Amino acid sequence: MTADKRAPTVHQALARSLFENGVDTLFGLMGDANMFMIRSYIQECGGRFIAAGHEAGAALMALGYASVSSKPGICSVTHGPAMINTATALAHGVKASLPMVLLCGDTDVEDREHTQNVAQRAFVVAAGAGFEQLRSSKTVARDVARALRRAIQERRPIALNIPYEFDWQDAEGYEPIRIRTPERRGILSEGRDLDDAIGIIATAKRPIILAGRGAASPEARAALLRLAARIEAPLCTTLKAKDLFLGEDFNLGICGTVGTPVAVDAIMESDCIIAFGASLNKFTLSGGTFAKNKRIVQINLEPTEVGKNIDVTVGVVGDPQAVADLIVRWLDEAEIAPSGYRTEDLKHKIGAEQVIPRITRTARPVDFLQALAKLNEILPEGRVLVTDVGRFMLKAWTTIHVAGPSFFVMTNDLGSIGLGLSFAIGAAYAAPRRPIVLLCGDGGFMHGGLAEFNTAVRHKTDLIVIVCNDGAYGAEHNTLLKRQLEPDTILFDWPDLAAVAIALGGQGMTIRSEQDWTSAEAAIEHRSKPLLIDIKLDFEQMPPF
Numbered sequence: 304m305t306a307d308k309r310a311p312t313v314h315q316a317l318a319r320s321l322f323e324n325g326v327d328t329l330f331g332l333m334g335d336a337n338m339f340m341i342r343s344y345i346q347e348c349g350g351r352f353i354a355a356g357h358e359a360g361a362a363l364m365a366l367g368y369a370s371v372s373s374k375p376g377i378c379s380v381t382h383g384p385a386m387i388n389t390a391t392a393l394a395h396g397v398k399a400s401l402p403m404v405l406l407c408g409d410t411d412v413e414d415r416e417h418t419q420n421v422a423q424r425a426f427v428v429a430a431g432a433g434f435e436q437l438r439s440s441k442t443v444a445r446d447v448a449r450a451l452r453r454a455i456q457e458r459r460p461i462a463l464n465i466p467y468e469f470d471w472q473d474a475e476g477y478e479p480i481r482i483r484t485p486e487r488r489g490i491l492s493e494g495r496d497l498d499d500a501i502g503i504i505a506t507a508k509r510p511i512i513l514a515g516r517g518a519a520s521p522e523a524r525a526a527l528l529r530l531a532a533r534i535e536a537p538l539c540t541t542l543k544a545k546d547l548f549l550g551e552d553f554n555l556g557i558c559g560t561v562g563t564p565v566a567v568d569a570i571m572e573s574d575c576i577i578a579f580g581a582s583l584n585k586f587t588l589s590g591g592t593f594a595k596n597k598r599i600v601q602i603n604l605e606p607t608e609v610g611k612n613i614d615v616t617v618g619v620v621g622d623p624q625a626v627a628d629l630i631v632r633w634l635d636e637a638e639i640a641p642s643g644y645r646t647e648d649l650k651h652k653i654g655a656e657q658v659i660p661r662i663t664r665t666a667r668p669v670d671f672l673q674a675l676a677k678l679n680e681i682l683p684e685g686r687v688l689v690t691d692v693g694r695f696m697l698k699a700w701t702t703i704h705v706a707g708p709s710f711f712v713m714t715n716d717l718g719s720i721g722l723g724l725s726f727a728i729g730a731a732y733a734a735p736r737r738p739i740v741l742l743c744g745d746g747g748f749m750h751g752g753l754a755e756f757n758t759a760v761r762h763k764t765d766l767i768v769i770v771c772n773d774g775a776y777g778a779e780h781n782t783l784l785k786r787q788l789e790p791d792t793i794l795f796d797w798p799d800l801a802a803v804a805i806a807l808g809g810q811g812m813t814i815r816s817e818q819d820w821t822s823a824e825a826a827i828e829h830r831s832k833p834l835l836i837d838i839k840l841d842f843e844q845m846p847p848f
């Protein structure tokens with residue numbers, strides 16, 4: 304038998320199974336229980352491997368990839384502590400409904416006393432992720448296919464556990480299995496629910512259309528604009544669907560706690576919210592306040608989303624585009640008059656609010672809101688914006704814009720700081736040729752950014768990191784203020800972050816006054832490596848959390 308005709312080893316078959324299923328990027332960190340598979344993926348399959356500095360970063364990169372791509376993110380780590388290091392990413396992926404496959408090596412079952420031997424299944428299950436086991440050397444293709452299919456269909460991380468002893472065994476009878484998952488086609492449920500929804504919309508005097516990420520496709524967007532124009536409803540979005548209607552008439556922006564004053568007023572005054580592809584959680588509905596004294600029509604392709612977070616007046620299971628178009632047709636047939644909620648007065652108020660704060664030549668420290676407005680102006684067009692967690696993010700969401708929701712990644716689902724930089728690297732491989740902008744706090748950068756900034760350097764990621772540096776855990780500062788306590792325990796004397804970025808192999812600069820913006824603009828334009836811009840802010844002047 305020639306070498307070519309021999310069955311591949313299990314580690315080769317694992318690599319091939321990924322490649323055969325269109326996995327173009329593998330994030331990970333090598334150890335004895337996964338390194339041969341990764342070598343095969345790179346050397347024999349020609350796959351792209353992004354070597355993270357820490358397993359937490361590797362798994363978060365896979366989630367960042369999944370956030371921007373239509374495909375699951377794939378990550379590989381070795382056993383024991385390496386696997387445990389992915390716990391935050393697994394829990395985050397579950398909360399954020401992000402498809403990911405974590406290929407984790409596991410200790411040789413015979414080696415009970417191995418230092419790295421831990422109960423891996425228990426960790427995976429505790430994080431809320433799904434668990435699959437590589438069952439034998441004969442089941443590689445089927446087990447990989449099952450993990451991929453589950454990740455896509457269940458929209459959560461699935462760990463495929465691969466005991467070390469299989470690695471060099473022959474994968475007898477290996478035949479690749481290419482998974483094919485069913486398309487999520489538009490379903491239109493005509494019936495009583497739709498009749499009731501149309502009845503409510505036809506009689507609404509001040510309707511508002513709210514779009515979530517489940518209605519962010521170009522087709523759904525166009526249909527929602529048609530419906531909004533037909534019934535004369537202003538438009539707004541959830542945070543995750545940020546900027547879906549950017550530039551459109553009567554766009555109120557984000558609906559929720561972070562909404563602008565005009566948006567909040569218009570939502571409070573409305574008598575009917577028509578929500579497409581949104582789960583209507585407490586953040587969108589401002590703790591439920593926005594839902595009071597009005598009728599709510601919720602349209603969603605996922606039956607489990609309807610009524611999940613709030614009792615709605617009527618729920619319709621269906622494709623947002625198809626339902627919106629059908630509503631327009633029926634309103635036309637019944638010759639229902641538009642609501643009249645789109646007044647000149649409202650248009651004027653929205654327009655006045657969108658005026659970007661003027662950059663004034665103030666002395667130090669930099670004014671935070673003006674800094675955000677300036678960033679919106681000078682950050683590269685076509686950017687993907689990733690935000691970390693902290694006090695800085697709220698105003699950033701409404702001030703820095705993107706070309707649509709698929710270019711915006713927020714990392715709040717688990718409420719963890721420090722996930723942003725790894726998410727940003729992952730997003731870069733799902734959105735090639737687009738510059739990635741990470742907005743983070745100083746606390747978040749030191750928490751999770753430091754380890755992976757160099758990964759972006761090594762892999763030549765087009766990344767701009769903006770650190771909103773108030774030298775403090777700003778969110779905690781607010782908590783202390785509420786109790787009138789001194790902020791000394793949450794103040795930090797961090798190192799010079801621009802110098803740190805340069806030491807890590809990237810570029811760095813600091814903004815200490817308005818005069819520094821000119822150099823920042825030039826640094827952004829001429830960047831040749833990952834660039835960190837450290838904006839020095841006064842922690843006492845930051846907007847509240």
Ligand SMILES: Cc1ncc(C[n+]2csc(CCOP(=O)(O)OP(=O)(O)O)c2C)c(N)n1
Pocket residue numbers: 692693694695696718719720743744745746747748771773775776777778779
């Ligand atoms: C993993 C984790 N640890 C701690 C916290 C608590 N926490 C919430 S916000 C925050 C401060 C973040 O500071 P920074 O990144 O500088 O942003 P700022 O709030 O100052 O704008 C901390 C420590 C958290 N959310 N997640």
